[in-house]
Amino acid sequence: MDTKRLIIVAVGGQGNLLASRVLSEAALLTDIPVRMSEIHGMAQRGGVVESAIVFGDAESNIISDGEADVLVGFEPLETLRALNKVNSKSVVITNLSPLPPFTVSIGRGVYPDLENLQGLIRAKTSKLIAYDGIALAKEAGNVLALNIVLVGSLIQTGILPVTAENVKEIIKTKTKKAFVDTNLKAFDLGFSAAAGA
Amino acid sequence: MHKLLTENPGEKMILLGNEAIARGAIEAGVAFATTYPGTPSSELSLNLFQMSQESDLYFEYGTNEKVALEVASGAANSGLRTMCMMKHVGLNVAADPLMTLAYVGVTGGFVILTADDPFMFSSQNEQDNRYYGKLSGLPILEPSSVEEAKEMVPYAFDLSEKLKEPVLLRTTTRINHSTGVVTLGEIRPRVTKGDFKKDPFNYVTVPAVSRKLHVRLLENIEKATEISQKSEYNFIKGDGAWGIVCNGVSYSYVADAVKELNIEDKAKILRIGFSCPMPETLIKDFLKGCEKVLIVEEGEPYMEEAIKAFGQEEGLTLPINGKGKELLSRLYEFDPAMIRQCVATYFGVPYTRPVLPDISDVPEMPQRPPNLCAGCSHRATYYAVKKAAEEEGVETIYPTDIGCYTLGFLPPLSMADYVICMGSSVSSSCGFSKATDKKVISFIGDSTFFHSGMTGLASAVFNNHNFTLVILDNSITAMTGHQPNPGVDMENFNLSGYGRISIEEVVKALGVGHITVIRPYKLKKSIDAIKEAINYKGVSVIISQEMCTLYAKSLKKLKIRSFTVSDKCKNHRDCLNEIACPAFFLEDERVKIDPVTCVGCAVCAQICPENAILPLKNKE
Numbered sequence: 080m081d082t083k084r085l086i087i088v089a090v091g092g093q094g095n096l097l098a099s100r101v102l103s104e105a106a107l108l109t110d111i112p113v114r115m116s117e118i119h120g121m122a123q124r125g126g127v128v129e130s131a132i133v134f135g136d137a138e139s140n141i142i143s144d145g146e147a148d149v150l151v152g153f154e155p156l157e158t159l160r161a162l163n164k165v166n167s168k169s170v171v172i173t174n175l176s177p178l179p180p181f182t183v184s185i186g187r188g189v190y191p192d193l194e195n196l197q198g199l200i201r202a203k204t205s206k207l208i209a210y211d212g213i214a215l216a217k218e219a220g221n222v223l224a225l226n227i228v229l230v231g232s233l234i235q236t237g238i239l240p241v242t243a244e245n246v247k248e249i250i251k252t253k254t255k256k257a258f259v260d261t262n263l264k265a266f267d268l269g270f271s272a273a274a275g276a
Numbered sequence: 277m278h279k280l281l282t283e284n285p286g287e288k289m290i291l292l293g294n295e296a297i298a299r300g301a302i303e304a305g306v307a308f309a310t311t312y313p314g315t316p317s318s319e320l321s322l323n324l325f326q327m328s329q330e331s332d333l334y335f336e337y338g339t340n341e342k343v344a345l346e347v348a349s350g351a352a353n354s355g356l357r358t359m360c361m362m363k364h365v366g367l368n369v370a371a372d373p374l375m376t377l378a379y380v381g382v383t384g385g386f387v388i389l390t391a392d393d394p395f396m397f398s399s400q401n402e403q404d405n406r407y408y409g410k411l412s413g414l415p416i417l418e419p420s421s422v423e424e425a426k427e428m429v430p431y432a433f434d435l436s437e438k439l440k441e442p443v444l445l446r447t448t449t450r451i452n453h454s455t456g457v458v459t460l461g462e463i464r465p466r467v468t469k470g471d472f473k474k475d476p477f478n479y480v481t482v483p484a485v486s487r488k489l490h491v492r493l494l495e496n497i498e499k500a501t502e503i504s505q506k507s508e509y510n511f512i513k514g515d516g517a518w519g520i521v522c523n524g525v526s527y528s529y530v531a532d533a534v535k536e537l538n539i540e541d542k543a544k545i546l547r548i549g550f551s552c553p554m555p556e557t558l559i560k561d562f563l564k565g566c567e568k569v570l571i572v573e574e575g576e577p578y579m580e581e582a583i584k585a586f587g588q589e590e591g592l593t594l595p596i597n598g599k600g601k602e603l604l605s606r607l608y609e610f611d612p613a614m615i616r617q618c619v620a621t622y623f624g625v626p627y628t629r630p631v632l633p634d635i636s637d638v639p640e641m642p643q644r645p646p647n648l649c650a651g652c653s654h655r656a657t658y659y660a661v662k663k664a665a666e667e668e669g670v671e672t673i674y675p676t677d678i679g680c681y682t683l684g685f686l687p688p689l690s691m692a693d694y695v696i697c698m699g700s701s702v703s704s705s706c707g708f709s710k711a712t713d714k715k716v717i718s719f720i721g722d723s724t725f726f727h728s729g730m731t732g733l734a735s736a737v738f739n740n741h742n743f744t745l746v747i748l749d750n751s752i753t754a755m756t757g758h759q760p761n762p763g764v765d766m767e768n769f770n771l772s773g774y775g776r777i778s779i780e781e782v783v784k785a786l787g788v789g790h791i792t793v794i795r796p797y798k799l800k801k802s803i804d805a806i807k808e809a810i811n812y813k814g815v816s817v818i819i820s821q822e823m824c825t826l827y828a829k830s831l832k833k834l835k836i837r838s839f840t841v842s843d844k845c846k847n848h849r850d851c852l853n854e855i856a857c858p859a860f861f862l863e864d865e866r867v868k869i870d871p872v873t874c875v876g877c878a879v880c881a882q883i884c885p886e887n888a889i890l891p892l893k894n895k896e
Contacts, residue, residue, distance in 0.1 A: 080699040090644070099455075100290070100455075103290050103455060103839075104290055106683075107288060107290055107457055112457070113290075113456075113457065114421075114422075114455070114456050115454060115455040115456070116453065116454040116455070117453050117454070117455070118397060118453070119453070124646040124647055124648065124649055124680065124683065125644070125646055125647045125649075125858055126644065126645065126646035127644055127664065136526070137528075137532050138420075138421070138528035138529075138531040138532050139525075139528045139529050139532050139612040140421075140450070140451060140454050140456070140528065141525075141609075141612065142611075142612070143612050143613030143614065144611075144632055145613070145631075145632040145633065146612070146613060146630070156641060156642070156644075157644070159638060159641060160641055162633065162635050162638060163632070163633070163635055165633060166631070166632065166633055167631075179580065179861065180642055180643065180644035180645075181647055181856060181858045181860070182642045182643050182644065182645070182858070183482075183642045183862075184852065184858075184860050184861045184862055185688065185852050185853065185856045185860075186852075186862075187642065187687075188641070188642025188643065189642065190642060191639055191641065195639075199637065199638055203633040203634070203635070204633075210437055220858065230446060255361055259449055265859075
């Protein structure tokens, strides 16, 4: 089986680990080998959370620079920061709604211009899917559903050996009951957003 | 029921490495477990703590790793299957009991988990704890994957009982914090009551006894070598004249590299999972079948030293290399591309690394370092100490300690000058204050104070030192994910039957001459109290009491009353420039407060020279 490598970057609290979990559980449904590694960087204290997920036949569970097939960023600045992980054939999916770090608030840095940011990513990869994921999450019923919106887009690209049906199955059986409807709607909205990109 | 207590052999579960190890311990029938929490091992003990609340597994958080290991040694020598877990530097604290427990041995299976942290994702050093195996004479097992980590735990218990010695299970962050598919096995019934048979001539380590026990330890190492030689965890994969020896997560990078470079018919891999004692004969035979050998191990050249010595003993002249300028580093972590490149270069395999994207035109990006939370009481205490020192006009040195509060070293607070290990704030203050004429004010958290601050404070009082110690008491071990410590009210965990120690009473009993308890959100009162303490000649202690905001939130004990910046603001930005709470942000060059992030500590409101920061009246 082909190996597919996925990096997810997010800011603590954005639900990166749940997204990784849903994808891994969906892979397990059809016995697709899956290995994941996470670095929390004191997530609860505003740091960056990075997950590497390797699908298919490989022993390694971390991903070297330039070797991710797909990069999903929950926050635009963090997507840009992770650009060293991709190559010219990679696909990048990013939320465009910024969460400026406190270093910007206290004047120790400037948040990058979003148009420029997208231009840079587009120039260095094969495809960029970028949209306001927070707006879609709100449309689905909860701002916290951003993670599942992005999972929807990721599955639409067809890069991973994981089907939409299996992801929805996991959303139904393994995410909190109260959020199942919101999450399913979020998945569909993200899926459509990628289809239109 | 806790998912790791599931009785369904054959079921596949996606587990975090630490969960997999906890499950392995449950399958092995572990009956007694102790720890002092430390990343990357913390979720392992947390899972055992949770399971102990719904089963007859006994679990306890010790005040430090030495205590945890000694407690566990008593259970293990009463015949119980026992586990003690800690991060790598924790084993330094527990090194004293470890070394002599190796002489004494155990009657029940005893597994000690040490979680190493190459690259120092959350540690102060990246020491390689495999040397503890060599130093103590105890066996070491090292898994290469999450699945194998679970399988190794029952093996480790069996090995421990066979040798009657503790066994070290050594992981790295990429095992503890990785996730994989694990197949559940049978759960062995727990034996929770044992007995200690008196045998002072084997248990009381006076010199005459220890001389005899050391002989036995050396014999045990011989026995362990025999087992290591035949262990399923030391195996050879593939065939060819190129040899690669590897351990831990490096094995996965090597296995992938050999496949990706298409050298499966040329290279054979010797994976060492039972690394102390090294399987001497197995390695010597492996070397004899190779033209050239590469050793791939993160950290120190632990295997490389042994393997080169084995080669020398056999009179072999083949190249054996590992660490070196053109090869592998002793620093940080490895990754798959690094190992692929190294294998290709070393064995002369044609390989061109894919071109990395040129990111030189990406503008400089603002950093996102972790920060003290909005409303964190440490921020308030740091501000108060800083102001008190400024107003008193004293030149200061700020030794600090290990915990969330170490983040206070970042600007604009910049309230940390020195930290080396748990407890060092107190004792290093003695040295700094004697050797300089500066005012020394040090910081330590509640859990760290119980861990190893108390002994330093006793020494400081006895030797009549002159400094101020600030104990940041947030009523929990916050950094590692809210574990209890002896100062914590266990009713917050809905648990009864625990004692509770007052830090103030401890400090008093240790003979400290000047003790003040402050509530750090009350800035003016706190600053006045701190001024008094720093003017005291001798050891003075400030206990700054306020529950961790994250913890209070999780207990639903936080009454959130958000603040807002009113029209009175004249844009001095003292709030932003002096405390930089993450609830602040700039909009059209004006400071605003995010009402969702703000918890209402009101520290900024007390700093604002215009009194422009006010409680939000009508919360939407």
